[in-house]
Amino acid sequence: TFGIVGHNGSGKSTLLKCLTKILQPDEGTVSVNGSISALLELGAGFHPELSGRENVYLNAAILGVSRKQVQERFDDIIEFSGLEQFIDTPVKNYSSGMFVRLGFAVAINVDPDVLIIDEVLAVGDADFQAKCGDKIADFRDRGKTIVLVTHAMSDVVRLCQRAAWIDHGNLRMIGAPKEITDAYMRTAHEGRSVxxxxxxxxxxxxxxxxxxxxxxxxxxxxxxxxxxxxxxxxxxxxxxxxxxxxxxxxxxxxxxxxxxxxxxxxxxxxxxxxxxxxxxxxxxxxxxxxxxxxxxxxxxxxxxxxxxxxxxxxxxxxxxxxQGESADQGLVTLGGHWNLDT
Structure with a gap:
């Protein structure tokens, strides 16, 4: 998993759009090995007048997945999204959280080689974010690649093996997640105070x-x-x-x-x-x-x-x-320690 951090307007989303070939870079080349599934913007790839069910097939088709493959994975997609009661409702009536649930469920269950996520998970509730984190960890453990753009530094430390800091379209720093997030946050808080x-x-x-x-x-x-x-x-x-x-x-x-x-x-x-x-x-x-x-x-x-x-x-x-040394999640860190029998 590779995390990307930076201020708003630094070029993070533009970089992801180059990776997904939505945009062409002015210079250089972009090489991607394998299939890509991307969750870039809220509602991207969905038709507002179609139902959630119809949009699952539409979104998967955009990602290059056949109707037969979607049918085989449809139950898993809907179960993960938790939208069983609303799957036949036009998505124009969905909340932002429901959009994210359905979009992520499709993106992760079409089993791409590369999964690209641009901040949209921040819209989901705490339970769904935890569920996504577990799915991302499983995805990573199966040897897949995840590119994650987020303003949640704890997610970068917890989920990523490498990270980069982009500043005004330039690569400012690349390295271990904790090193990157610490350096970025020090700069982000310059001039700020209590x-x-x-x-x-x-x-x-x-x-x-x-x-x-x-x-x-x-x-x-x-x-x-x-x-x-x-x-x-x-x-x-x-x-x-x-x-x-x-x-x-x-x-x-x-x-x-x-x-x-x-x-x-x-x-x-x-x-x-x-x-x-x-x-x-x-x-x-x-x-x-x-x-x-x-x-x-x-x-x-x-x-x-x-x-x-x-x-x-x-x-x-x-x-x-x-964020300190711990990557604990939630409102507080419990401050305890683990013991294991020998």
Missing amino acids: QYQDGLRWGTGEVQIARVEILGADRQPVTFARSGEPHAIELELTAADPIIAPEVVISIFDQNATLVSEVSTRTRDVFIDQVHGSRTIWFELDSLPLTEGTYEMSCSVVDETGHREYDVRSRFVKFDVL
Whole structure:
């Protein structure tokens, strides 16, 4: 499996269209050994007025597969797509996720020598993405070739043996997937930093959250966090008058506004005697469990009952997490380790 990464407009999709002979290169030659199946654009190769069933045959014919061969594999295609109930519905009524399901099911089940995938799997839900990942791994283990364009660096590390970074139409780097993705992400995040947003804020103001920083292992503020590495969240609290026994709460949300984790001083049996003037508190993480992605953080200070809100700052810190050494998938990495009997 060969992964290709790069910014939007860098030439990734153009390269794939040259591989599939949709476009001709201005210079040089393209050589492909064996049959190609490509999943390039959402809905490509489908006729909107035809049903899913009819489009399976149409799409397979475009890929050079005979009707007899499709009939032999039709049940496998439909089962993999999970669209049994909608297979006779015109695809113009399909959602983007349904398009991807059917397109990938056809592309993988016509058993090509080379499978080319351009980002479209990102449209599918988590279960279907996991299913595709397993199918790609099986495809690879059978000696087939996969060319994968994606913005999900964890997929490149997990699925690919080699990778390339394309920048403004030029090959910037080629090598091991982890090496390529690390170099690309460092460049992608140049000039970016933790963002402080004007989100919702309320409370009595008796205690205020004056500052929040995300720190790295060196105890210095970071521009982005990295999964699996030590970090700390530093909060500076201020109060004009002594406030006894406040509780601090940190909440982390993913890009879909799903609460990933919430932790407080109370749930960790930490007692803050009082805040008067300025006081700093840290939440220490030996290994950041968040996987690659963009997150938002809320911070709150309440009284010991949790009913009196001194300062609540809702989703006002936005930060990126880069992939660490692990290629774990999902919202969090469990941080455990495997043992095997001997």
